[in-house]
Amino acid sequence: MIKTICTIMLSAVCLQPAAHAGPVEDRQALLDHYHALLPNVGFTDYVYGTFSMDAPAKRQYDDIMSFPPFSIDVDEGQALWGKPFKNGKTFASCFENGGKNIAGNYPYYDDNTRRVVTFENAVNACLGINGEKLLEYGGKQMGLITAYAKSLSDGMKVAVKVGGKGALSAYLEGRRYYYEKHGKDEESCASCHVDHAGKPINGEKVSMMVGQATHYPEFIGGTQLMTLQQRYRQCAKNIGGKPLNLNSETYNDLEYFMTYMSNGLPMQTPVFRK
Numbered sequence: 001m002i003k004t005i006c007t008i009m010l011s012a013v014c015l016q017p018a019a020h021a022g023p024v025e026d027r028q029a030l031l032d033h034y035h036a037l038l039p040n041v042g043f044t045d046y047v048y049g050t051f052s053m054d055a056p057a058k059r060q061y062d063d064i065m066s067f068p069p070f071s072i073d074v075d076e077g078q079a080l081w082g083k084p085f086k087n088g089k090t091f092a093s094c095f096e097n098g099g100k101n102i103a104g105n106y107p108y109y110d111d112n113t114r115r116v117v118t119f120e121n122a123v124n125a126c127l128g129i130n131g132e133k134l135l136e137y138g139g140k141q142m143g144l145i146t147a148y149a150k151s152l153s154d155g156m157k158v159a160v161k162v163g164g165k166g167a168l169s170a171y172l173e174g175r176r177y178y179y180e181k182h183g184k185d186e187e188s189c190a191s192c193h194v195d196h197a198g199k200p201i202n203g204e205k206v207s208m209m210v211g212q213a214t215h216y217p218e219f220i221g222g223t224q225l226m227t228l229q230q231r232y233r234q235c236a237k238n239i240g241g242k243p244l245n246l247n248s249e250t251y252n253d254l255e256y257f258m259t260y261m262s263n264g265l266p267m268q269t270p271v272f273r274k
Helices: 002-013 022-035 043-053 055-068 070-084 121-128 140-151 164-177 190-192 230-237 249-261
Strands: 109-111 115-117 216-222 223-224 271-273
Touching: 022 164, 022 249, 055 271, 070 140, 109 164, 109 230, 115 121, 115 249, 121 271, 140 223, 164 190, 164 249, 223 230, 230 249
Parallel strands: 216 271
Antiparallel strands: 109 115, 216 223
């Protein structure tokens, strides 16, 4: 089953997408694959990753999330989010509904700049138009701000759109990178999170890709903040590959592709991970 699905994904989807498949078909093929591979895991439980496959681990996760060890970090992010700029405005002034229930629409493709705009990009754009210094992409302050700001969209269903030639091109580039093999180990993102989802590697079961984009930034061990693109870099190192720069066009396209695949799932940010 895995080999068949991967063959479908790499040929019909990846090599001839315009003629035979698009984002909707890609997503359905992946959902069908996970349903066959993990029949006892419901779609909405994909947001829990490996915890969805282990009832005792899920109970432990629920206990930790009842009193998350990173609550102080989220409070710090809230303070940064609400701190007035020199002109008196705050981050909330840049976002619809003051930033509530909007994070599930990110990333999106901007036809004017011809680039994917991540939530972090939007935060820096807000700083720029208000005459403030931009934050380091992937830096601690950016991570804290987005950890709080995305929590304002908890429960919102991911609703990333791919419309128009530019957006489709960015989506396809993200998909290409996801399935392309990298590093000395000749592994791809899909090698783990599509081919081996639910199977143990180094003593831990591997999570499915669908659902991963719903909960970043996350706190590893409850204390170490990690963004989605920082995770990309870590994974690249793990397979002996060369990590790309944060906010690179390729990583932004990869985030666009991955988040689209989580459409329909509720956001929960930030979360605990092992």
